[in-house]
Amino acid sequence: MKPWQTLWAALALALSLSTTSHAQILIGQTAGFSGQVAAGVKETTDGALLYIDAVNAKGGVNGQKIELSSLDDKFDPKLAADNARKLIEEQNVAAMFLTRGTPHTEAMIPLLEKHGVALVGPSTGAMVLHQPVRKYIFNVRATYQREAEKAITHLASMGITRVALVYADDSFGADGVLGAQKGMTAAKMTPVASEKFDRAKPDFKPVAAKVTKGDAQAVLIIASGSAVVDASNALRAAGSAAQIVTLSNNASGGFIKSLGNNARGVIVTQVYPNERAVTYPMVKEAQELAKAKGLTEISPAMLEGFAAAKVLVEGLKRAGPKPSRDKIQAALESIKKFDLGGLEVTYGPDDHTGLDFADLSIIGTDGRFRR
Template identity: 75%
Template sequence: MIRWPQAAAALVAATALLAPLAHAQLLIGQTAGFTGPVAAGVQETTDGAKLYFDAVNAKGGVGGQKVELVSLDDKFDPKLSAENARQLIEDRKVLALFLTRGTPHTEAIIPLLNQYNVPLVGPSTGAMVLHKPARKHIFNVRATYQREAEKAITHLASLGITRIAVVLADDSFGADGLTGAQRGLERAQLKAVLEERFDRSKPDFAPITAKVVQTNAQAVLMIASGVAVVDGYAAFRAAGSTAQIVTLSNNASTGFAKSLGANGRGVIVTQVFPNERSINFPMVREAQELAKARGQEVSPAMLEGFAAAKVMVEGLRRAGPKPTRESIDAALDGLQKFDLGGLEISYSPTDHSGLDFADLSIIGTDGKFRR
């Protein structure tokens, strides 16, 4: 027979044992520009990721532990990206980094990934330098910028457009996209009428605008962040240019479309995920249903975050009952033919490229992306 004091003591002891499990969390770290020129896109990709993480947590998390995303603002500054990553890895002891934004920003944290054997899942950049050769700790989800830029040029050429200008940020992101654009031009047997770089931190579009008008460019591919594209496009229009504006999927956010204002209609934006209204893709349908329950509307940028979160959670699930940085890395390295919901992704020690999906969209009069 158990006396009440003994039973109470046993209950307290059992509760104490269970408490760590009930409150256990799988910490995932993110550094990205929540303020600054890419804030709109960063917020939307993060919202998409949280949409999936919250759904997983509502069902008990992963192995009974909730996934917690710790996000730090790096203001789109590569130096701050590296410092944030250091804090997340050394101080917060995150299991993995996730959904970083920007090419030079992601490059800045690679030494930390290698030093601490920390996996990075779903960097929101299509930089080829992160794809080939395969980076041991980086698991890409989205397609490359080179693939997008090449597809954009091919599309313009198919429309009979021959006078194409390329305007790009003078950094590793711009150079990467330019390589894809040049490949597309070569295949179309064309040469750019203009290739102009600008300082990412202090863009001056006045001299570039004069050259765009002088060359009578029919289309301008802008490889830059959202704010720069908005400012450049406004400058071109104010100078009388009627060139078709094309930009890459780093600007595939509702916030970018809104920031264009009246200039938005007709702007072409490449995409690396299916149409956010294509419910024939199970992943899109799943995201739509979860977003609807919250009173949200899915954007292309949200889909990117949603897909990256699915890969992150799958890595955690396959990493064992007590995931470590090393076990997550190994689990993802062996991920084969994982169905995101109509899109299949695989990794191996020599291939961390992720998806190769690329498409085009155009912004309609309602500010939404049309395919």
């Protein structure tokens, strides 16, 4: 082969490899893969990958496979914002996906708006991400306020009148308390104790003492992962036998395991149907894909990730063969009555809310969520 032929062959090979390596849609994710919410983050991401991997196995979206670039922010809002910057400005992701935490997601809003990057399915039900409507945020799950209100309504229906509120001193905690207060107002109740704690350095001993002194029949703990576990342990150590209730951000199998002997009877709100309710096509589909991967069952957290992935993929499909950031945002906003498999999602310029489904579950003696 002549020298010029060798050069052209090398260039052709390089071009081929370049084309192959870029035949993908890069999606960014920052979440606490380590730290207090690690168990839930892993399950939610695993659920999303169930669907994304299935789509990729069939050729991807418009001939391009989806690649999820996930960074660990250790559940630190500052690190979440820095990770988002790296993903958006350095890795040039087409969209952001499945972030975790209210202050964490809030911290990256300026970046989303500056670069016109859509965020699909933040794993938080904060009202601040719903109202006012954020142009680049597309929620999938229901709000924390809806969950907290439903939890209080349920307790009131059981004849429980003495309820304590324990919540993280951040935007997530404050948001959940607003929902709880709505439920209490409707039930003509006032909390016997309302205690906030430092999310970074919680001390639950004095909190548990005040709740116990108030003779609470139930305690709604608005916090994440290990904080709820530590609060539960402190309450039991203080002699409280109160019914413990928490929100869907803790709806993972890992959370149940971390509760140990205190798991049985804990009420956890849910924002998706029963993960064993195969009457919902989405649940059946997720179960079948999980089984194909050798998994025996799915968790509510996995179902949340699965649903978010379905919305992401639908947006990418509508964005066309060259899904730029602006095309993805417009495509997502065009979604109307998209059937996830028994639940519908609709967006528009004035509504990025997603679903409004809220339910309750209780952890059974077998360590599984029961409806």
